[in-house]
Amino acid sequence: MVRVRFAPSPTGLLHIGNARTALFNWLYAKRYKGSFILRVEDTDVARSEKRYTEQIIEDLRWLGLDWQEGPGVGGDYGPYIQSERLHLYREFSHKLLNDAKAYHCYCTPQELEERRQTARSAGKPPRYDNRCRNLSDEQRNAFEGAGRPSSIRFVVSEEVVAFEDLVRGRCAFDMGLVGDFVIMKSDDTPSFHFAVAVDDALMKITHVIRGEDHLSNTPCHILLFRALGYDPPLFAHISLTMGPDRTLLSKRHGAASVSEYRRLGYLPEALVNYMALLGWCPGDKREKFNIEDAVKKFDVKDISKSASIFDQQKLDWLGSQYLREANLDRLTDLSIPHFKQSGLIQDGFDRAKIKSIVEAVRPGLSRLLQIPDEARFFFEEPTLDKKVTELLSSNTAERILTAMLKKLQQISGLDKSSPYGDKFREIVKDIGVETSLKGKALLMPIRLALTGKERGPELFAIAPILGLEECKKRIENALLILTKK
RNA sequence: GGCCCCAUCGUCUAGCCUGGUCUAGGACAUCAGAUUUUCGAUCUGAGAACUGGGGUUCAAAUCCCCAUGGGGUCACCA
Numbered sequence: 202m203v204r205v206r207f208a209p210s211p212t213g214l215l216h217i218g219n220a221r222t223a224l225f226n227w228l229y230a231k232r233y234k235g236s237f238i239l240r241v242e243d244t245d246v247a248r249s250e251k252r253y254t255e256q257i258i259e260d261l262r263w264l265g266l267d268w269q270e271g272p273g274v275g276g277d278y279g280p281y282i283q284s285e286r287l288h289l290y291r292e293f294s295h296k297l298l299n300d301a302k303a304y305h306c307y308c309t310p311q312e313l314e315e316r317r318q319t320a321r322s323a324g325k326p327p328r329y330d331n332r333c334r335n336l337s338d339e340q341r342n343a344f345e346g347a348g349r350p351s352s353i354r355f356v357v358s359e360e361v362v363a364f365e366d367l368v369r370g371r372c373a374f375d376m377g378l379v380g381d382f383v384i385m386k387s388d389d390t391p392s393f394h395f396a397v398a399v400d401d402a403l404m405k406i407t408h409v410i411r412g413e414d415h416l417s418n419t420p421c422h423i424l425l426f427r428a429l430g431y432d433p434p435l436f437a438h439i440s441l442t443m444g445p446d447r448t449l450l451s452k453r454h455g456a457a458s459v460s461e462y463r464r465l466g467y468l469p470e471a472l473v474n475y476m477a478l479l480g481w482c483p484g485d486k487r488e489k490f491n492i493e494d495a496v497k498k499f500d501v502k503d504i505s506k507s508a509s510i511f512d513q514q515k516l517d518w519l520g521s522q523y524l525r526e527a528n529l530d531r532l533t534d535l536s537i538p539h540f541k542q543s544g545l546i547q548d549g550f551d552r553a554k555i556k557s558i559v560e561a562v563r564p565g566l567s568r569l570l571q572i573p574d575e576a577r578f579f580f581e582e583p584t585l586d587k588k589v590t591e592l593l594s595s596n597t598a599e600r601i602l603t604a605m606l607k608k609l610q611q612i613s614g615l616d617k618s619s620p621y622g623d624k625f626r627e628i629v630k631d632i633g634v635e636t637s638l639k640g641k642a643l644l645m646p647i648r649l650a651l652t653g654k655e656r657g658p659e660l661f662a663i664a665p666i667l668g669l670e671e672c673k674k675r676i677e678n679a680l681l682i683l684t685k686k
Numbered sequence: 687g688g689c690c691c692c693a694u695c696g697u698c699u700a701g702c703c704u705g706g707u708c709u710a711g712g713a714c715a716u717c718a719g720a721u722u723u724u725c726g727a728u729c730u731g732a733g734a735a736c737u738g739g740g741g742u743u744c745a746a747a748u749c750c751c752c753a754u755g756g757g758g759u760c761a762c763c764a
Contacts, residue, residue, distance in 0.1 A: 210764045245763055310762060324687045328760055352762050378689060386762040393764045417690055417759045482699060488713045507692050515714045564727050644724040656725040
């Protein structure tokens, strides 16, 4: 039975890199019909915040990554929030203390920091020198008497620890090179290493799929598992995601969290598809695939070993693919909040109209937030700026618009479903014949007058949505500005 | 700095394990053409890579070594 876990720490929003790790864990669990477990690692009291826990949970749900055990769903190995498991870490740390596999360290953070600095400037590795490992009783009593707080450190044995990483193959580390590390902080909460080992052991995790940044932590965890009397799980260290400058993806690179991409209006299936593509491919030539397809083919051993750079353009491309094939009613529902937020509609709006606007506007867009922007001219009369009026200031433009206005005044409606077919198209056709203009020369002035923009949706889709009166008004308006010049 | 991981078009990658079928395939982006009476969208096409050096071999993108480059880690952060 495969049991994998995603263990975010609620010290910030769900980062794209972490979300990808969660996705790979989720895919692996689904692929092998195992359990995906969510565990909240909130042992950093100073930086953890409840709102982040909530936000992370919301983001995972939005992405569609459901968990079989964890906050909100329970499970046999709970609690799944580390701050509710403190008694367990204390218990296990005392066990290690009794077995002489751990000891109290009285060094203060300031002392440790100073030593690290001097070591670093001397060109030496900034590791702990194990100085409290063999404290005499007198020394210990002196520290205790002075009321010095202590942390608990793990006795790291000098040996080479090797393991078979599922993506990297055999990895070996000389533990003689690493210092004894803290397992319980002086505030009696566990360090990351300890909490991870205890929880992964107790929760019977079979595969630890996590970022490559944990690769060199792994031997520490293996030693801990052994000291605690458990078999270590299998490890799979997946490559990291970088920004365009090849440094670790972070806020500096712009949007870096799932919430931000959500706010920008990417469809969750597009984001999931893109994250899966970062360091993994389904083996065939498809780039666009849904999560179920990914489940069928996914395996950690196929994950690329090298780091990958987050490519906004490719995400946008995928975003546009999903946007154009999304169910139109769903898309309409999803974009309505964005319309409201940009002040384009209020309660009591015409849903059918919004739907046709969304349909007209969606090709070429990659996310929901772009929809109201692209559709703004449907709601607000365009302000013809200097550039547009310049583009319009040819006498052919004036001829076209004058003819158009005249023809529009002679008809009673632009309705696409009128028995006369597409009136607007007919009118344009006639004007084309009359002026012997065609193509861009013919259509661009009309587009500019109607929308105020050089680019936008299909012109013949715009007019019927705008309606006859609005079209007349806008053309009149454009002519007014032109003749005034 | 020590240790560890990694290295194919600008980017994501296929191929590497099990050398020959690779004059290295696909996708995004770029450029060009076509099409839509249209900017965009769409379609078609083009340019674009095995980091370098040594081996091993009849043969190396593929196996080995070194160099270089990138990244990670060495916290009472996770």
